[in-house]
Each structure stands twice: as structure tokens, then as C-alpha cells.
Amino acid sequence: xxxxxxxxxxxxxxxxxxxxxxxxxxxxxxxxxxxxxxxxxxxxxxxxxxxxxxxxxxxxxxxxxxxxxxxxxxxxxxxxxxxxxxxxxxxxxxxxxxxxxxxxxxxxxxxxxxxxxxxxxxxxxxxxxxxxxxxxxxxxxxxxxxxxxxxxxxxxxxxxxxxxxxxxxxxxxxxxxxxxxxxxxxxxxxxxxxxxxxxxxxxxxxxxxxxxxxxxxxxxxxxxxxxxxxxxxxxxxxxxxxxxxxxxxxxxxxxxxxxxxxxxxxxxxxxxxxxxxxxxxxxxxxxxxxxxxxxxxxxxxxxxxxxxxxxxxxxxxxxxxxxxxxxxxxxxxxxxxxxxxxxxxxxxxx
Amino acid sequence: xxxxxxxxxxxxxxxxxxxxxxxxxxxxxxxxxxxxxxxxxxxxxxxxxxxxxxxxxxxxxxxxxxxxxxxxxxxxxxxxxxxxxxxxxxxx
Numbered sequence: 116x117x118x119x120x121x122x123x124x125x126x127x128x129x130x131x132x133x134x135x136x137x138x139x140x141x142x143x144x145x146x147x148x149x150x151x152x153x154x155x156x157x158x159x160x161x162x163x164x165x166x167x168x169x170x171x172x173x174x175x176x177x178x179x180x181x182x183x184x185x186x187x188x189x190x191x192x193x194x195x196x197x198x199x200x201x202x203x204x205x206x207x208x209x210x211x212x213x214x215x216x217x218x219x220x221x222x223x224x225x226x227x228x229x230x231x232x233x234x235x236x237x238x239x240x241x242x243x244x245x246x247x248x249x250x251x252x253x254x255x256x257x258x259x260x261x262x263x264x265x266x267x268x269x270x271x272x273x274x275x276x277x278x279x280x281x282x283x284x285x286x287x288x289x290x291x292x293x294x295x296x297x298x299x300x301x302x303x304x305x306x307x308x309x310x311x312x313x314x315x316x317x318x319x320x321x322x323x324x325x326x327x328x329x330x331x332x333x334x335x336x337x338x339x340x341x342x343x344x345x346x347x348x349x350x351x352x353x354x355x356x357x358x359x360x361x362x363x364x365x366x367x368x369x370x371x372x373x374x375x376x377x378x379x380x381x382x383x384x385x386x387x388x389x390x391x392x393x394x395x396x397x398x399x400x401x402x403x404x405x406x407x408x409x410x411x412x413x414x415x416x417x418x419x420x421x422x423x424x425x426x427x428x429x430x431x432x433x434x435x436x437x438x439x440x441x442x443x444x445x446x447x448x449x450x451x452x453x454x455x456x457x458x459x460x461x462x463x464x465x
Numbered sequence: 466x467x468x469x470x471x472x473x474x475x476x477x478x479x480x481x482x483x484x485x486x487x488x489x490x491x492x493x494x495x496x497x498x499x500x501x502x503x504x505x506x507x508x509x510x511x512x513x514x515x516x517x518x519x520x521x522x523x524x525x526x527x528x529x530x531x532x533x534x535x536x537x538x539x540x541x542x543x544x545x546x547x548x549x550x551x552x553x554x555x556x557x
Contacts, residue, residue: 323494344495361480361492438492439482 120153124201125422126229128159129209129405130167130174134446135351138209140167141408145418147173148411152422157201163459169451176201179463183213187220194220195227203229205425207418209402211287214239232333232425234380234401242376242399244284244315250396254375256368257395259318259387270299273316282317285310290352292319317397322389325360327369328403328410330417331378332430338420339433340369341410346441354406354444359413361438368394381407381421409442472516475543478553483508489551498549503528507542511552517543 125146129139139158146154158177160168168177178197181189197203206229208217217224218239221231233239241250244261251258259282262273274281274296283302284290287310293299303314329340342365347356369384381403387395403417410417413436423430459465477483480493487500489508500508506527510520517539524535546552 325495346495358495360495439490 118151120149120151122155123152123204123422124155124157126157126159126197126201126203126206127209128161128180128207128213130158130160130165130177131162132166132170134349135353136405136444137165138403138405138407140170140173141405141411142207142209142403142418142421143167143173144408145411145416146422148416149419149422152419155201157197157203159197159206163456166449168459168465169449169455177459177465179459183216187216187223190216191220191223194224194229198227198229205230205422207231207421207425208233211400211402214401230425230427232380232421234378234382238376238378239401242401244286244317244398245313247317247396247398250399254372256372257393259320259395259397261315261317263313263315264303265312265314267300267303270296270303270316274299277318280319282319284315284317286313286315320387320389320395320397322387322395324397325362325365325386325388326354326357326404326406327365327384327386328407328417329369329373329378329382329384330403330420330424331373331376331380331382332424333377333379335374335377336432337370337373338424338430339410339415339417339436340366341413341415341417341436342366343406343409347443356441356443357406357409359409359436359438359440364392365394368396372396372399380424381417406442409440410436412442413437413440472518474514474516475511475546476514476553477508477512478551481551483512491550494550496549498551504542507539508551
């Protein structure tokens with residue numbers, strides 16, 4: 116006899132399924148694939164043209180929410196209204212830049228009956244790109260040397276010590292490789308104009324970039340992890356295609372990071388494997404990445420497991436996945452009506 | 466007494482999968498390659514731990530190629546296999 120699925124309402128951000136996609140839609144696809152839940156999906160959007168808003172087969176209803184800069188009080192007020200309409204069980208924020216606000220708001224959300232499963236503030240802060248050197252030291256991991264800078268003058272000193280090429284990175288988003296001073300300065304200005312200072316200069320490590328999506332239960336256990344290598348990278352450095360790998364050491368490294376930090380929630384590790392087989396941790400993104408649906412396709416439904424953790428349910432720990440599974444993104448023109456856009460613009464919901 | 470000359474045997478990297486069509490996938494790195502039928506034939510022999518000398522003899526039997534040309538081509542091919550980490554190590 117087939118067990119009846121549990122009705123559940125899940126709200127998710129990150130509906131910007133564009134060329135630099137947010138993880139919202141892949142996370143939602145994982146939850147919709149669940150054999151245990153019958154989800155109603157509420158999209159939380161910042162912009163009118165986030166494609167996920169119009170994907171009716173995936174998102175049942177969407178609401179505008181205020182930008183993180185408005186602060187957690189304004190956010191909570193808006194979510195109170197949405198919760199009144201929708202009775203949200205679980206909320207999954209999917210942007211780095213909004214996580215802090217949601218973490219601050221998580222207590223109040225919990226009181227309202229909206230469950231989240233996010234990293235702690237301490238976990239969130241210590242894995243910041245700007246703190247990578249200390250993170251590496253604390254957990255005995257190889258990391259490229261990184262320096263937080265606030266002016267162009269610091270580029271020359273850094274490059275004298277670490278030689279070009281170097282990486283120039285924004286605190287939250289954007290990364291450029293620079294092969295000389297002019298390129299580094301241009302990258303720094305681009306990032307600073309968009310995201311402001313500080314900017315991070317990072318030593319370049321030569322090797323293969325590999326990525327891991329993983330989920331920690333907050334008690335030091337790894338619920339699941341899937342390793343991937345990008346097969347096609349866009350000019351924004353984002354994976355447009357990727358393949359799952361059988362790299363036991365990479366998974367062990369992920370388990371060590373989750374175990375020692377007691378990581379809570381989804382994460383993505385960006386790692387360089389150098390020619391000697393050493394793994395350098397470049398970044399920890401504190402949420403499931405936009406390629407998480409590859410993990411679902413390879414046998415680990417991490418978005419579903421995240422929902423279960425948020426609800427305090429027992430979670431199956433995944434110890435394997437299919438190697439050689441490939442994801443390939445594509446662009447697709449949806450046709451909608453100006454009335455839809457109008458409704459969203461006027462009433463902030465659709 | 467003379468000891469029997471040792472024969473060089475190549476080992477395929479355990480993480481490498483090879484399809485019957487000659488598609489090679491390294492599951493650890495995600496790299497993939499395509500082999501032509503002769504390359505696939507050689508890889509199949511390496512997989513069976515056939516010594517390099519015996520591979521050469523077999524290829525000379527099956528293909529129209531001089532021993533000199535084969536020597537050079539096979540050395541180049543094995544060098545590439547090592548470079549791509551498809552062949553792990555040699556045993557004598």
C-alpha cells in the first residue's frame with residue numbers, strides 16, 4: 116500500500132533562474148520530486164522579472180519581499196502577512212546576501228510557526244571569504260592566502276608576494292582572475308562599484324576546480340554530499356553543465372568540514388585540486404547551490420532532506436550517489452501576459 | 466642460469482570507465498576522451514594486463530603497420546595515456 120503524502124507549504128527565495136541563477140527553482144524541483152510531501156510552493160521574490168514567479172508548474176503563488184537592506188523587522192512584517200495568507204511550514208532562503216537577515220529573523224519566524232534550517236551566525240561568519248585564512252588554520256585545511264583590501268594600492272604589495280595571476284573577489288558575489296595590475300584594478304573597481312568595499316585578493320592555485328553540495332544536520336553529521344566538476348562555464352564563471360564525480364577524498368574532506376563545524380543546513384564547497392592531489396578550499400557558500408538538482412538526479416534529494424530537518428523529522432543519511440550523471444542548463448522563453456506582470460507590480464503578489 | 470626477461474604490464478586507473486564504443490570517462494576528475502578503434506583495441510588489451518610486447522605483436526598481426534611505425538605510435542599513445550592518468554602505473 117502506498118503511503119499518503121503529507122501536505123506542506125514551503126516558501127523559497129532565489130527564483131531568478133537566469134544566466135547567473137539563484138538556487139530557488141532547483142531547490143523547489145527537488146521538493147516537488149519528494150515521495151513524502153505534497154508541497155504547495157510559495158515564491159518569495161525581489162524583482163518582478165524573476166522567472167520562477169511565472170513558472171506555474173513549480174511555483175503556486177509568489178509574493179514580493181523587501182530587500183535585505185530594509186532589515187529584519189520589515190522582512191518579518193511582510194512575512195507575517197504572507198504567512199497569514201499561506202500558512203507557511205518551511206522557509207528556505209537561497210541567497211547569500213539575504214541569509215544574515217533571515218538568520219536574525221529565524222527566532223521570530225519560528226514563533227510564527229515558520230521553520231527554517233540555517234547555519235548559525237557563528238558558522239556563517241567564520242566561513243566568510245574574508246576569514247578564509249583563519250578558517251583554514253582552525254580546521255587544518257589548505258586554503259589559498261586571501262587578503263581583504265579597501266584600496267587599489269594594496270594590489271601591488273599582494274601581487275609582489277603571490278605573483279600574478281591573482282583572484283579578485285567580492286565579499287558575497289563575483290570573482291575575476293587578473294593577470295596583471297591593470298586587470299586586477301579593473302576587477303576591483305567593477306566589484307566595488309557593484310558590491311562596495313572591502314574586496315578580497317586571493318592567491319591563485321593552479322589545478323582542477325571541483326565543487327561539492329552537502330547538507331549538515333547541525334550535530335556534526337553529514338546528511339549527504341555530491342561532488343561535481345563543471346564541464347561548461349559561462350562568462351560569469353557559473354556552471355552551465357557539470358558531471359558527478361567519484362572522489363572519495365573530496366567527500367571525506369566535506370565530512371570533516373561538516374563534522375568539525377557542526378554545519379547546519381545546505382552548503383557548497385568550492386575546491387581546487389592541485390597537481391599533487393592537494394585540496395584547497397576556496398569558498399564555502401552557506402546554502403544549497405543552483406546546481407543542487409544534479410544531486411537529486413544522482414540519488415540524493417538534499418532539498419527534501421533540508422525540509423525534513425527544518426520540520427524536525429528523521430532524515431535518511433545518503434552514503435552514495437550515481438557517478439557520471441550530467442546536468443546541462445538551457446534557456447527557455449516563457450510566454451506570459453502583461454496582466455500577470457501588472458498584478459505583481461500593483462499588488463506585490465501573483 | 467638465465468632468468469626469463471620481464472615483460473612490461475600497464476594498469477588501467479581504477480576510476481576510469483571505458484565503454485564498448487571507445488568513450489573513456491575518468492570518474493575522479495570528470496575528464497572524458499574518445500578512442501578510435503585501434504586505441505580501444507589497445508586499451509582492451511591493457512585492461513586484460515597484456516604485456517606491451519604482446520600488444521605490439523597482436524597489433525602487427527591485425528593492422529597494416531611496420532614495426533618501426535608501431536613502436537613510435539604505441540609509445541606516443543602510452544605516453545598520452547599516462548599523461549591523462551588513464552594508465553596508472555607499469556609493472557615489470
